[in-house]
Amino acid sequence: YAGGGFTPELLDFLTSEVFDNLELDMQDKLLALSVPETLHASLAEHLLEIAEGENLLREIEYAGLFLTSIDLDGHWFRFHNLFRQFLLNRLESITAPGRTQERQRQIAQ
Numbered sequence: 001y002a003g004g005g006f007t008p009e010l011l012d013f014l015t016s017e018v019f020d021n022l023e024l025d026m027q028d029k030l031l032a033l034s035v036p037e038t039l040h041a042s043l044a045e046h047l048l049e050i051a052e053g054e055n056l057l058r059e060i061e062y063a064g065l066f067l068t069s070i071d072l073d074g075h076w077f078r079f080h081n082l083f084r085q086f087l088l089n090r091l092e093s094i095t096a097p098g099r100t101q102e103r104q105r106q107i108a109q
Contacts, residue, residue, distance in 0.1 A: 002063055002099070008081070011086070011108055014082075014083065014086045015086075018065070019086070019087075019090070024063075029048055029056065029060075030065065030087055031087055031091045032048055032067070032080075032088060033046050033047060033048070033060075034079060034084050034087035034088050034091060034102070035047070035085075035100060035103050035107060037078060038070065038076050038077065038078045038106045039057060039067075039076065039077045039078065040053075040075055040076055040077075041053035041054035041057060041075065043107075044057055048107075051098075057077050061077065063066070064085075065080075065083075066079050066080040066083035067079050067080075068080070088100060
């Protein structure tokens with residue numbers, strides 16, 4: 001995390017006060033949703049194989065989990081850069097090497 005804006009205190013806060021206090025299902029959803037840079041309800045539905053992507057994105061936003069709308073219509077979202085990097089690092093630590101980058105390429109296509 002060095003040089004990425006993370007301090008030991010921030011990493012500890014994100015880990016112990018935010019991420020670890022979430023239900024495992026929500027942790028899994030956040031990890032999957034962190035792969036693309038921006039999110040739309042239909043992309044969330046595709047990534048998570050769910051039917052209510054917009055509701056989920058609003059739930060994450062209202063829960064204060066560092067997700068914010070980035071367009072005037074409120075259809076596109078993104079995670080705060082540091083939180084997204086935290087999620088990506090966590091995802092990479094639990095998946096096979098190169099899997100996150102492979103998933104990013106698949107999403108881009």
